[in-house]
Amino acid sequence: MSAIDLLDVRKVYRDRDGQDLVALERTRLSLAAGEFLCLLGPSGCGKSTLLNLVAGFEAPSSGEIRVAGRRVERPGADRGVVFQQPTLMPWLTVIDNVAFHLTLKGVGRAERRERAQAYLDLVGLRGFERHYPAELSGGMSQRVGIARALLMNPAVILMDEPFAALDAQTKSEMQEELVAIWERVGATVIFVTHSVDEALVLGTRVAVMSRRPGRIREVLPFDAPRPRDVTSPAFNDVKRHVLGLIRAESARPPRAA
């Protein structure tokens, strides 16, 4: 059984003028358990829409999404989500931010702390438990967001450009750490990015979407050894191909909805 299936998914929004805006059209995609799929495509092609549908934040207009064979109807603890901005609660300490979902579930303080601590250790934040979000750098805040998403031990992790706001050095450190975490927890990941380099540093497969209305244009496996050597011929061959696809999509006139 696949970890995630998108079966002919269509998503239509209503734009400001009351016109239908087709964000996703006949989108089909299957992920095996433990895959790390990076989703690339021109801006506005529906990457975030696809992620929000798998997260259960929104419902498809037609078609179906399944996680572990079950139809997605709402958000669930089996899917952890990490956004570009980690949306931490400023009045809570780091450890209480990470443990927030457990607080909502009525888990006692000692167990909350113990479980949150394990994930803070995993993302390299030991020693920062009592800090408040305002005292953290962008990279540290994003680590808190990742620890919070991992806390419920989700089978699926959905990430929407989580490192886009970070400086180049921090971004590269976070990418390395994310791969180490993913190898350790064994979750299935969908990672939205607009950076071809980032997709090829992280992914076991890279899916390129067409211009809106978005569909999966091509899915490429990429199994170069880790850590990935961005100067290697294999890396650059795939990069050239993916860049060509994205450029062709960006240049294409939009299809009628």
Ligand code: ADP
């Ligand atoms: P991407 O993540 O690839 O940049 P999005 O998934 O954010 O693209 O958006 C796809 C299209 O759907 C865009 O044209 C966007 O304006 C539109 N869209 C996204 N969310 C909404 C919404 N809630 N209401 C109306 N239109 C939306």
